[in-house]
Amino acid sequence: MSSKTANPSARQTQLLEAAYEYVLAHGLADLSLRPLAEAIGSSTRVLMFLFGNKDGLVRALLERARADELALLARLRHADRPAGLAQAAEQVWAWLAADEHRPLLRLWVEAYARSLVEPDGPWAGFAGTTVDDWLDVLAACQPQPERDGEDGAARRTLVLAVLRGALLDLLATDDERRVTAAVHRQLALLRREDRGNA
């Protein structure tokens, strides 16, 4: 056996990339194999062969989307290593507010919502996993004395909530001025708090 999803072949990753761009444009809700295959110059037969069935394809697409998310998280952990929650939040928001990330973030919201409503299927656990991912990386940005304990958990939970709530607003209204102003206001509050604790 070769377990297609475990060690993907070149053709598989190539088609997955094309399918990924397709769902970024069309959404996952009413994804159908035949239109997708036709759009990316393939066939349902090939998709079935490479991904097993539709659920396998959707799972692969969600993992692909999550890879983009994890890339940002990894940058936050190492390369740009922000010191403190405020700095981390500022960098994350710059990424979230960038125009070129809108399709990905719309897809993210869609998968998040779906995994809340239907705990079964390929979506299973998407929402919970992504919350944990983000809380982990935010925790890594907190200084040591603050990180542990419920207070630190509440602080990073709050930062995550602000970023996600602002994202929802931005995706709906496209009013970047107002939403970014709100986020920056929160950043100011966070920094004031940091200075107070220092």
Add this chain to the structure above:
Amino acid sequence: MSSKTANPSARQTQLLEAAYEYVLAHGLADLSLRPLAEAIGSSTRVLMFLFGNKDGLVRALLERARADELALLARLRHADRPAGLAQAAEQVWAWLAADEHRPLLRLWVEAYARSLVEPDGPWAGFAGTTVDDWLDVLAACQPQPERDGEDGAARRTLVLAVLRGALLDLLATDDERRVTAAVHRQLALLRREDRGNA
């Protein structure tokens, strides 16, 4: 003509209520007429007669869900009349965190996400409308000198973001302790800010 959706008959509202409970439990994503009709003791024929077509039914269901939301907003405007954003946010969060509202809020997130991905269809404008609804009622809770101007807009945008982000977290993790702690932390920051401005 009798314009079914304009002045609904008794039978229509009765069936709509049953269908509403059904979608609260099963979600809107893969809603299908035949299983729905069978579950609520009706038939596809009747649903088509009363709501025109599937889109009409979905529209009616979304309006029904929005009615629940508007009921809360109306209470905030008049009966409980909170003074200041912090008090308003506290009351809203108590409502959002209540167990019995989970199905409604899951449905809300689903509709919000879908309206972002597919701007056409029955979902059209749901996300934008709900953002405006909430910003309006939050504005009504702000004192007069603060309400106008970009600072006031940023403040209520921030409150809305915290509430919605916290809601997303709560729906995914069901960890009410941690999320509520985060919200209350923000409420404390808000009140401190209010005292500073007074």
Add this chain to the structure above:
DNA sequence: AGGGAACTGACACGATCGTGTCAGTAACAG
């Protein structure tokens, strides 16, 4: 050269979808 693995095309199957058609019943107005 040959054989097996990877990949692809053409087509059909059964299920389910939204919707249309034709009729039928109950209530109520004239």
Add this chain to the structure above:
DNA sequence: CTGTTACTGACACGATCGTGTCAGTTCCCT
């Protein structure tokens, strides 16, 4: 009694869905 209006049942249509079947091609490995 009659006609109109509101509502409902039974059934079929065409489209589309995911998936299975059978065959072919390409290409690398020994």
